[in-house]
Amino acid sequence: MAQKTFSAKPTDVTRKxxxxxxxxxTLGRVATQVAVLLTGKSKPQFTKHIDCGDFVVVINAAxxxxxxxxxxxxxxxxxxxxxxxxxxxTLQEQMNLDPTKVLEHAIRGMxxxxxxxxxxxxxxKIYADADHKxxxxxxxxxSLRGAEKIQDKEGK
Numbered sequence: 001m002a003q004k005t006f007s008a009k010p011t012d013v014t015r016k017x018x019x020x021x022x023x024x025x026t027l028g029r030v031a032t033q034v035a036v037l038l039t040g041k042s043k044p045q046f047t048k049h050i051d052c053g054d055f056v057v058v059i060n061a062a063x064x065x066x067x068x069x070x071x072x073x074x075x076x077x078x079x080x081x082x083x084x085x086x087x088x089x090t091l092q093e094q095m096n097l098d099p100t101k102v103l104e105h106a107i108r109g110m111x112x113x114x115x116x117x118x119x120x121x122x123x124x125k126i127y128a129d130a131d132h133k134x135x136x137x138x139x140x141x142x143s144l145r146g147a148e149k150i151q152d153k154e155g156k
Contacts, residue, residue, distance in 0.1 A: 008047040013040075015123075017055045017139035019132070022103060023063040024144045031106035033144055034058060038111065038120040051116045055123045057139055062099040062128040066091065076105070100126040 018037055022030045036042055040052030066074075074091040094102050103126050111117050125134065 006045065006047075008045045008050045008052055010050055012045060013050065013052050015054050017057065017134065017137040018142040019057045019059060019134075019139045020142050020144060021060050021130075022058050023060040023065065026065045026067055027103070027106055029144060030058070030064070030103065031110050033142075034107050034124065035110035037142065038107070038124060049116075051119050053120055053123060055134075055137070055139070056125070056142075057132050057134050058103060058124070058126045059130050059132055060128075061103045061126050062095070064095070064099065064102065071095075076102075099128050 020030065020034055020037075024030075034056050037056050038053040040046050040054065043052055046052050071092040072090055076089045076091070076094050078087045079085050080087070089097075091102065104121075104124070107124060108117070108121060111120055125132065
């Protein structure tokens, strides 16, 4: 008799809390690893239509690293919907205004566009400095440098 495919149920999901330091690696690497944690793709019980992800607290968003001349050439656009309502800012201007929005925008872009995205983003907490108010949840530290090395080994 063939084994049945496992499909997780919402009651089977156990959520952990992770603290990620955004100053360790570049913006894109932080965003991809946080997106994987939010979706729960690294868990063995991952199921596409069930939200299996964890809570993620990102600290030090103000000290994000970028490579090249992205600080001046990367643009963020917003349109009001009215004629002539296009507004644009560089990455440097956005970082000066609110560095948490830069990271949230990058992570949002790496999550799949479906009904689960808003719930996943609700479990994301981003702070500009090293202080956060989630010590009561006893979050584990998730090192992005270690995750980077694991991905390189799996990819080769």
